[in-house]
Amino acid sequence: MKLREEGDELETRRAWLEELAENTICPVCGGEVLTVDDRGVCRLSCNVTAEHIRWP
Numbered sequence: 001m002k003l004r005e006e007g008d009e010l011e012t013r014r015a016w017l018e019e020l021a022e023n024t025i026c027p028v029c030g031g032e033v034l035t036v037d038d039r040g041v042c043r044l045s046c047n048v049t050a051e052h053i054r055w056p
């Protein structure tokens, strides 16, 4: 049951970040913000360069 719960939490986190990305623009260049998979962890990244945003 523990694994299942952790999976749901990851899905919730991913969905939340994807929604956040859709409603956010890059504070540096004003470009699109995307979600990226960083070694299994979903993060936000600028569409132009990952150097612009490192979050979370």
Ligand SMILES: [Zn+2]
Pocket (backbone or CB within 6 Å): 026, 027, 028, 029, 030, 031, 046, 047, 048, 049, 052, 053
């Ligand atoms: Zn940018």
